[in-house]
Amino acid sequence: MTSNKPYNPDPHAHPGLAAIALLEAGKAVLAFLAAAGLEISGPAPLRNIINALIHRAGGDPENGAFSSLLGMITPDTVHLGAAVLVGYGLLRALEAWGLWRAKAWASWLGCISAALYLPLDFYAIVKHPGWASWLLLAVNLLVVWVLARDLGKRHKR
Structure with a gap:
């Protein structure tokens, strides 16, 4: 069944758009917080977390691919990861703004x-x-x- 009402670009007329805008804004905030956390903590805590996950999965962090993975976690890769998270956050924030404005x-x-x-x-x-x-x-x-x-x-x- 179609409605004969004209499309209303007012975002408040579309609660689904507003709800999704808030969801996307939340994703943006989480991405920015994760980026800040990476920058503040540096590579050591990230290495510790991955090391614990490798042990939990029954792997050997000293040999093979896991050793290579842990070796790739450097200050530069942490900065790159933080930059990617900021980019993702900006994309989600832009989407949230656009949805809020319909x-x-x-x-x-x-x-x-x-x-x-x-x-x-x-x-x-x-x-x-x-x-x-x-x-x-x-x-x-x-x-x-x-x-x-x-x-x-x-x-x-």
């Missing part, structure tokens, strides 16, 4: 980026079935549906 480009960006995660969500369900994997898939499917629906309404205008 911009079509932001709906496109959000729809495409959420859809790119779907294969990973399905893989996570296969490898680690559980409520968290299913919840993540459901959220991403809902985001794609809301944004695709918004784009469809804009196209019909």
Whole structure:
């Protein structure tokens, strides 16, 4: 059933867009915090965490690929990781701003980026079935549906 009401670009008329904008803003904040944490802590804590994960998985951090992985964690790679996180945070913040303002480009960006995660969500369900994997898939499917629906309404205008 289609509505004869004209499309309203007011973001408050679209609570789904506002909710997704807040979700994306939260991702941006987390990315910025993670980048700051990397820069403040440096490579040593990251090496310790990865070392503990290798031990927990039953690997040997002193030999083979794990040794190479630990050797790659340097101040330069930590700076690179922090820069990537800042870039990701800026992208999410830009998307959040655009969705909050009900911009079509932001709906496109959000729809495409959420859809790119779907294969990973399905893989996570296969490898680690559980409520968290299913919840993540459901959220991403809902985001794609809301944004695709918004784009469809804009196209019909």
